Amino acid sequence: MALLQLERICAQYPGAAEPVLSDISLSLGPQQLLVALGPSGSGKTSLLNLIAGFVEPSAGRITLDNVPVKGPSAERGVVFQDDALLPWQDVLANVAFGLELAGAPRAQREVKAREMLALVDLAGFEKRRIWQLSGGQKQRVGLARALAADPRVLLMDEPFGALDAFTREQMQELLLQVWKRSAKPVFLITHDIEEAVFLATDLILLAPNPGQIVEHLKLDFGQRYSTGESARAIKSDPRFIETREHVLARVFSQRQAIQEQRA
Amino acid sequence: MSKYQASPVTEALAHTPSPGRNAAPRLYLSTRAISVLTLIVLLGAWWLVTAFEWVEPLFLPPPSAVLEKAWLLMTKGYMESTLWQHLGASLQRIGLGLVFAVLTAIPVGIAIGHNRIAQGIFDPLIEFYRPIPPLAYLPLIVIWCGIGEFSKVLLIYLAIFAPIAIATATGVRTADSAKLRAAQSLGASRWQLIRHVILPSALPDILTGVRIGLGVGWSTLVAAELIAATSGLGFMVQSAAQFLVTDVVVLGILVIAFIAFALEMGLRALQRKLVPWHGQNH
Numbered sequence: 139m140a141l142l143q144l145e146r147i148c149a150q151y152p153g154a155a156e157p158v159l160s161d162i163s164l165s166l167g168p169q170q171l172l173v174a175l176g177p178s179g180s181g182k183t184s185l186l187n188l189i190a191g192f193v194e195p196s197a198g199r200i201t202l203d204n205v206p207v208k209g210p211s212a213e214r215g216v217v218f219q220d221d222a223l224l225p226w227q228d229v230l231a232n233v234a235f236g237l238e239l240a241g242a243p244r245a246q247r248e249v250k251a252r253e254m255l256a257l258v259d260l261a262g263f264e265k266r267r268i269w270q271l272s273g274g275q276k277q278r279v280g281l282a283r284a285l286a287a288d289p290r291v292l293l294m295d296e297p298f299g300a301l302d303a304f305t306r307e308q309m310q311e312l313l314l315q316v317w318k319r320s321a322k323p324v325f326l327i328t329h330d331i332e333e334a335v336f337l338a339t340d341l342i343l344l345a346p347n348p349g350q351i352v353e354h355l356k357l358d359f360g361q362r363y364s365t366g367e368s369a370r371a372i373k374s375d376p377r378f379i380e381t382r383e384h385v386l387a388r389v390f391s392q393r394q395a396i397q398e399q400r401a
Numbered sequence: 402m403s404k405y406q407a408s409p410v411t412e413a414l415a416h417t418p419s420p421g422r423n424a425a426p427r428l429y430l431s432t433r434a435i436s437v438l439t440l441i442v443l444l445g446a447w448w449l450v451t452a453f454e455w456v457e458p459l460f461l462p463p464p465s466a467v468l469e470k471a472w473l474l475m476t477k478g479y480m481e482s483t484l485w486q487h488l489g490a491s492l493q494r495i496g497l498g499l500v501f502a503v504l505t506a507i508p509v510g511i512a513i514g515h516n517r518i519a520q521g522i523f524d525p526l527i528e529f530y531r532p533i534p535p536l537a538y539l540p541l542i543v544i545w546c547g548i549g550e551f552s553k554v555l556l557i558y559l560a561i562f563a564p565i566a567i568a569t570a571t572g573v574r575t576a577d578s579a580k581l582r583a584a585q586s587l588g589a590s591r592w593q594l595i596r597h598v599i600l601p602s603a604l605p606d607i608l609t610g611v612r613i614g615l616g617v618g619w620s621t622l623v624a625a626e627l628i629a630a631t632s633g634l635g636f637m638v639q640s641a642a643q644f645l646v647t648d649v650v651v652l653g654i655l656v657i658a659f660i661a662f663a664l665e666m667g668l669r670a671l672q673r674k675l676v677p678w679h680g681q682n683h
Contacts, residue, residue: 190586192585192586209585210582210585211586212588216582216583216586218579218582218583220579222580222583223583224597226601226604235587236588239584239588240588267677268678283587284586284587287588
């Protein structure tokens with residue numbers, strides 16, 4: 139049963155001739171980690187902004203548990219590419235921020251925040267200042283902050299895009315662990331093909347001009363990681379490489395089709 | 402200490418002894434030492450020209466006379482008030498002006514930065530009166546509000562208000578949209594957004610506005626104390642000038658300069674304490 143539902147979504151910036159997204163339908167249910175993959179200009183970020191409620195679609199319907207989505211809300215937690223943390227608060231207060239906004243008493247929100255910090259392997263960092271953290275640590279705090287507010291779904295906007303390759307690899311594994319343990323449906327956008335194939339239970343491939351879904355794949359590499367297989371073993375598995383190359387070929391054939399269309 | 406400080410690289414280069422030459426160790430002076438030395442030279446020159454009576458004491462009294470006068474002013478007073486009372490009167494005026502300005506300019510600045518209608522209302526008003534020298538609208542204030550304490554505080558208030566309001570509006574407008582969206586997706590209401598994200602984001606700019614405002618306000622003080630004042634540093638200097646009591650004039654100017662310097666340093670310290678994240682790479 140789908141929790142988040144997008145029905146025939148179109149989006150257009152005011153004054154723009156071409157729509158950013160056209161006729162997007164998808165659904166996200168429990169146990170799902172849906173990854174939207176696409177080159178820049180394919181409307182990935184617009185799609186996330188629509189679900190988060192930062193912008194409104196020009197046509198179509200977005201519902202969460204059959205209730206139409208209207209504006210941003212704590213039901214849809216967001217992890218941003220840039221940390222977007224509050225530097226005037228320490229790590230603990232940042233993670234507890236959503237609970238503070240909801241009016242939870244201090245003791246209660248600190249317990250929850252500590253629990254979330256432990257979940258992202260940052261126990262002991264409670265009193266650190268934000269500017270003392272590395273890029274990967276900041277993204278962990280961002281993830282803990284989003285989870286602490288106990289959202290129905292978690293939206294991630296290229297969360298590891300600004301990290302170096304080693305940290306990114308670690309963060310992907312951490313995300314799978316957290317996703318498994320918190321049991322929250324995740325919607326993640328990325329332009330990293332390997333990341334998308336590794337993480338996704340569902341992978342949608344977006345093509346630009348206008349942004350549309352050109353392929354929807356069901357994958358299980360993330361599941362295999364959760365059952366104990368090592369990340370490197372999965373990523374060097376011939377089936378993984380085959381899937382990765384297939385997706386890569388699709389992206390390039392799309393690009394070529396667009397260029398031919400224009401010529 | 403300040404932005405004028407030479408970069409560590411050039412200092413280090415200046416510090417490196419040139420190889421191959423058997424030079425004697427050169428005297429190395431820090432930037433601050435040079436500043437202190439400049440002041441000492443200046444004081445020495447002052448003492449010199451007065452000690453040899455190259456300048457009439459009426460135009461420039463010797464440092465000793467100014468010091469003596471300072472002692473006299475602190476104990477006996479000038480124009481029925483001691484130096485402390487003059488200083489207190491001035492500080493009270495600027496303090497009141499500052500408190501009212503902070504209490505009103507920050508909300509107005511937030512409104513300008515946050516709300517299109519408020520911006521439409523306040524922007525032209527502030528931009529219209531801000532460039533006018535306070536001395537120019539002083540007569541109008543006297544006609545409207547009389548010559549009491551209120552007029553003086555009002556003049557200082559108006560001088561401080563504009564820089565704080567403008568700086569606050571700038572700070573609000575430049576608040577990071579990712580932080581705002583993050584707070585919204587954690588369930589922040591409009592007021593929570595202002596309280597938890599916009600105001601702290603704007604705080605570095607607000608403090609800069611207060612610094613600029615206090616500078617302008619302090620220089621407006623003398624103008625404010627031209628209005629039928631019987632105490633205050635501006636009044637003291639002004640009335641002493643009328644009787645050609647030059648040592649009091651010099652002393653007054655020095656005290657005014659010192660207070661301005663202390664205010665600036667105090668605010669910089671406050672800035673470091675209140676917004677430690679400012680300028681950090683985050």
